[in-house]
Amino acid sequence: MNDIEAALAATVVADVQVSPDGERVLYVTSSVATEKDTPPAGTLGLVDAAGGTPRRLTSGSAGDRWPRWSPDGRRVAFLSDREKRGSAQAYLLDLRHGGEAVRLTGHDGGVLALEWSPDGARLALLVAAAGDEPREDHDETVAGEDVGKASLWLLTVPDDAAAGGALPDQHRLSPADRHVGGILDYGPATFGWAPSGDALVATFTASPVFTDQLPAELVTIDLQGGVRGLGTVETFSAMPRFGPDGATVAVNAADGALPALFTLQTVPAGGGSAQLLAPGHPGSFFGFSWLPGGEILAILQEGQQQRLAVVDPAGGPVRDAIAPFDRPGCVTAFSVSADGRRVAFVRADDTSYGEVYVADLGSDTPARRLTDLNPWTREQDYGEVRELSWTSFDGLELQGLLVLPVGYQKGRRYPLLLQIHGGPMGAWLHELRRYPCLDWSQFLARRGYAVLLPNPRGSSGRGTAFLSGIAGNYGEPDFEDLMSGVDAAVDLGVADPERLVVGGWSGGGYLTNWTITHTDRFKAAVSGAGIANWVSFQGTADCRSAFDRYFGVVDEDPETHWLHSPIRYVKAATTPTLILYGEQDARVPPSQGHELHQGLRARGVETRLVLYPREAHAVVERDHQADLLYRVIDWFDTHLSGQ
Structure with a gap:
C-alpha cells in the first residue's frame, strides 16, 4: 500500500463525549473517504477515561453518529441511518443492560441532531424536512422555492423503551x-x-x-x-x-459583520446587548462549553495551533485549560464532565489525524491518550514541519508552515509548492487534515518537494483585524503576502526560485487563479474549486451574502467585483493550469472552472479541466480523492521536469 492509499484508508475521530461522571468516553470514528454512491459510515466507540482497550458499541456499515449521554450516565442517545442509509433516526442504547439499540423516531427527512433535557426526561431533536414527493405530471423544478426547513421537536423518552414497540410521543416545537x-x-x-x-x-x-x-x-x-x-x-x-x-446565553459569532468571525459573545437571556468576551484577543475561538462556575472552555486558535483555553466572562485573562503538549498540534473537538473537572478531546498533529485524549482541567498532569487509531502512520516518512515568519510589503508580520522534503539536506534547494488554504477564513495548522486531497504537502514532501503553507491576512488565528484585512480588496494584499512568503522560502536557501508551483482549493483556488493572472514566476498551477469571475459567481453560487461582506452587493458595485476577478486579467496568464471541480458544487459552481478553462485556452495556455461526478464542494469519494492526488503530483512533476 503506497502513501496515498494508506492515507485514504485512515480512520478519523468525528466526535467525542465524556460521561457525566468523567469516567468513560464515547467517540465516533469514520473514514476519510467514502465509496461510490454510499453514505458515510460511522462507528461508536467507548473507552475508560483511566485507559484500557476501547470497545465498539456499534458495528456494521451504517452511519452511527452524534452520541449523547443521558444526564445520569446510564443511557446513550445517538443517530443512525441503519434502517435507511442517508436518513438518520434517533436511537437509545441502555448501557446497564446491553442489547440492541431501540429506535425512537421515524421522521421522513431524518434527524440531524439531538440533546437531552437536564432532567433526562426529554430529547430535543433537530428534524430535517421530508424530501419532495414524486410528481407524476411534470419533472421541472422552481429555483429557491419549497426549500425544506429543519425544525425543533420534543420527544418524551420512555423509561423502558423496547425494540418493536410504538414510537414515543413527540411533537414539533x-x-x-x-x-x-x-x-x-x-x-x-x-x-x-x-x-x-x-x-x-x-x-x-x-x-x-x-x-x-x-x-x-x-x-x-x-x-x-x-x-x-x-x-x-x-x-x-x-x-x-x-x-x-x-x-446568559453564549454564542460563537462575528464581532460586527463577517469576516470578523470566531469571537465569543454573551447575551442576556431576557434580552439586551451582546457583550464581546476577550476583546482584542489575537486569536480565534471555535466551539465552547460553559463550566459550572460560570467560565467558558473553548478551542482557541493562535497562529498555527489550536488548544483548549478558559475564558472568563467577567474579563479575566484567557488561560490554558490543561497542561501543554511537547509538540505543536490542533484540538478539533472536546466535551466536559458534569462537574467541569475533566475534559475529553480530539487532538491531531503533524503526523496524526487525531486521537482521543482525556485530561483534568487546571492540572499539570499531561493528558492521557486513549486511542491508537492509525498505528501505520508511525511507519510513514513525514517531512519536517517548521514554523515560518516573514514580513510582507507593508511591514505586516506573517506566519505559516514550511514542510521540508523527506531526507532534506541543508544547503540544497528544492522545488517548492505554494499551497494556499481555503476560506478565506481558514488557516493551515499543525495537523494531518481530514480530507487528504485538500492538503498535498506530505505527499509532495515524500516526492522531493518543499511546501509552503502560508496564512496570509484574512486567515483565522490572528484576531479580528487580521481576519478583516482583506474586506474590500480580497486578492490584492493577500497575494503580496503569498509572494513575500515564497521570497522568504527562497531566501532561506530551501526553495529553488526556478522550480516553483502553486495550487489550492476553494479560496485557495481563487488566489491560485489570481496568482497565475498576476505573475509568471510559477511553472505550473492546480486550481481547485476556485472563483474566476466574482460577478457571475455572485449570480450562481449559494453563498452570495457571505461575499457581500467582502465586496459589497454585486448589483450595487459590480466594478469592485470585476476588478478582483482573475478572468479580467487572463490575457496575462502563461502558467499551465490544471482545474478541478466537483460536478455538484453549489458553493463554487463548476461554471467558474469553465470560464477559466475557456479563457486560458483562448490565450493558448496549456490547461485541463476535470469534473468529479456526484461531488460537491469537498471531494469525498475514495477513487476521486486518489485520482485528484495523482493528477496533482503528475501535473507538477511533468511541468517541472519537462517530461
Missing part, C-alpha cells in the same frame, strides 16, 4: 416558516437547553441555504412553542448555549 440551525454542511448543533429545562435557545434563519444565513435570529423557545427574540448574530453556526445560571 418551532414555527413552520423558520429554519432552525445554520448551514447544514457546517454542522447543525445550533440549539441548547436552559438549565431549568423549561426552554431552549436556538438560531432561526429563512432557510438552510447558505446565502440565507446572514444574519441569524437568536431566540429562546419555551416548551409550548413560545418564541422570544434576543437579536441577530452574524454566524454560520452560532452554537448558542445557556450559562449555568440560566441568565
Whole structure:
C-alpha cells in the first residue's frame, strides 16, 4: 500500500463525549473517504477515561453518529441511518443492560441532531424536512422555492423503551416558516437547553441555504412553542448555549459583520446587548462549553495551533485549560464532565489525524491518550514541519508552515509548492487534515518537494483585524503576502526560485487563479474549486451574502467585483493550469472552472479541466480523492521536469 492509499484508508475521530461522571468516553470514528454512491459510515466507540482497550458499541456499515449521554450516565442517545442509509433516526442504547439499540423516531427527512433535557426526561431533536414527493405530471423544478426547513421537536423518552414497540410521543416545537440551525454542511448543533429545562435557545434563519444565513435570529423557545427574540448574530453556526445560571446565553459569532468571525459573545437571556468576551484577543475561538462556575472552555486558535483555553466572562485573562503538549498540534473537538473537572478531546498533529485524549482541567498532569487509531502512520516518512515568519510589503508580520522534503539536506534547494488554504477564513495548522486531497504537502514532501503553507491576512488565528484585512480588496494584499512568503522560502536557501508551483482549493483556488493572472514566476498551477469571475459567481453560487461582506452587493458595485476577478486579467496568464471541480458544487459552481478553462485556452495556455461526478464542494469519494492526488503530483512533476 503506497502513501496515498494508506492515507485514504485512515480512520478519523468525528466526535467525542465524556460521561457525566468523567469516567468513560464515547467517540465516533469514520473514514476519510467514502465509496461510490454510499453514505458515510460511522462507528461508536467507548473507552475508560483511566485507559484500557476501547470497545465498539456499534458495528456494521451504517452511519452511527452524534452520541449523547443521558444526564445520569446510564443511557446513550445517538443517530443512525441503519434502517435507511442517508436518513438518520434517533436511537437509545441502555448501557446497564446491553442489547440492541431501540429506535425512537421515524421522521421522513431524518434527524440531524439531538440533546437531552437536564432532567433526562426529554430529547430535543433537530428534524430535517421530508424530501419532495414524486410528481407524476411534470419533472421541472422552481429555483429557491419549497426549500425544506429543519425544525425543533420534543420527544418524551420512555423509561423502558423496547425494540418493536410504538414510537414515543413527540411533537414539533418551532414555527413552520423558520429554519432552525445554520448551514447544514457546517454542522447543525445550533440549539441548547436552559438549565431549568423549561426552554431552549436556538438560531432561526429563512432557510438552510447558505446565502440565507446572514444574519441569524437568536431566540429562546419555551416548551409550548413560545418564541422570544434576543437579536441577530452574524454566524454560520452560532452554537448558542445557556450559562449555568440560566441568565446568559453564549454564542460563537462575528464581532460586527463577517469576516470578523470566531469571537465569543454573551447575551442576556431576557434580552439586551451582546457583550464581546476577550476583546482584542489575537486569536480565534471555535466551539465552547460553559463550566459550572460560570467560565467558558473553548478551542482557541493562535497562529498555527489550536488548544483548549478558559475564558472568563467577567474579563479575566484567557488561560490554558490543561497542561501543554511537547509538540505543536490542533484540538478539533472536546466535551466536559458534569462537574467541569475533566475534559475529553480530539487532538491531531503533524503526523496524526487525531486521537482521543482525556485530561483534568487546571492540572499539570499531561493528558492521557486513549486511542491508537492509525498505528501505520508511525511507519510513514513525514517531512519536517517548521514554523515560518516573514514580513510582507507593508511591514505586516506573517506566519505559516514550511514542510521540508523527506531526507532534506541543508544547503540544497528544492522545488517548492505554494499551497494556499481555503476560506478565506481558514488557516493551515499543525495537523494531518481530514480530507487528504485538500492538503498535498506530505505527499509532495515524500516526492522531493518543499511546501509552503502560508496564512496570509484574512486567515483565522490572528484576531479580528487580521481576519478583516482583506474586506474590500480580497486578492490584492493577500497575494503580496503569498509572494513575500515564497521570497522568504527562497531566501532561506530551501526553495529553488526556478522550480516553483502553486495550487489550492476553494479560496485557495481563487488566489491560485489570481496568482497565475498576476505573475509568471510559477511553472505550473492546480486550481481547485476556485472563483474566476466574482460577478457571475455572485449570480450562481449559494453563498452570495457571505461575499457581500467582502465586496459589497454585486448589483450595487459590480466594478469592485470585476476588478478582483482573475478572468479580467487572463490575457496575462502563461502558467499551465490544471482545474478541478466537483460536478455538484453549489458553493463554487463548476461554471467558474469553465470560464477559466475557456479563457486560458483562448490565450493558448496549456490547461485541463476535470469534473468529479456526484461531488460537491469537498471531494469525498475514495477513487476521486486518489485520482485528484495523482493528477496533482503528475501535473507538477511533468511541468517541472519537462517530461
